[in-house]
Amino acid sequence: MGTLIERQFMRSSGGSRTERKIPKDFWQRGAGQSQLQRVEMLQRNELANKISALEEKIRRIEKATVGYIKINLLPTKSLRTPLDAIVEQDDGGFIARITDIPLYGYGDDPVEAIDALKCEIESLYDDLMEDDDFTEEWLAIKDFLKKRIIA
Numbered sequence: 001m002g003t004l005i006e007r008q009f010m011r012s013s014g015g016s017r018t019e020r021k022i023p024k025d026f027w028q029r030g031a032g033q034s035q036l037q038r039v040e041m042l043q044r045n046e047l048a049n050k051i052s053a054l055e056e057k058i059r060r061i062e063k064a065t066v067g068y069i070k071i072n073l074l075p076t077k078s079l080r081t082p083l084d085a086i087v088e089q090d091d092g093g094f095i096a097r098i099t100d101i102p103l104y105g106y107g108d109d110p111v112e113a114i115d116a117l118k119c120e121i122e123s124l125y126d127d128l129m130e131d132d133d134f135t136e137e138w139l140a141i142k143d144f145l146k147k148r149i150i151a
Helices: 002-008 026-063 110-129 136-148
Strands: 010-012 018-020 068-073 078-090 093-098 104-107
Touching (some): 068 110, 078 110, 078 136, 093 110, 110 136
Antiparallel strands (some): 010 018, 068 078, 078 093, 093 104
């Protein structure tokens, strides 16, 4: 390749002698352009990888089985018996809800929704354990959670 490029910058100075007319910084500029092209290629590859990862996440979400699940653990507490929950797709996200009490968790995918629900369950349990000054409905929920959650 060097000879082809060199021929482009060669000129005859009369007679048979040829003198070079390659700019002094030609190879440095070429290396800079080459590096720039490599950086652009790496950026395109990185962007393509990110797009591919997002497409894979979308495929997993679309394939996610939506339906009944059993919650066996909370973030910092254990359960005596699993809690039944339902995961449903909702406008651009997912909702997970307990079948026995009115609690919900929302997320971009089923796992996020279930994790949010687990946090809600634990938070409600902690709040209800602080006091007994609740309506009958909340006292029934408190009793339900006391039977299920190991403190």
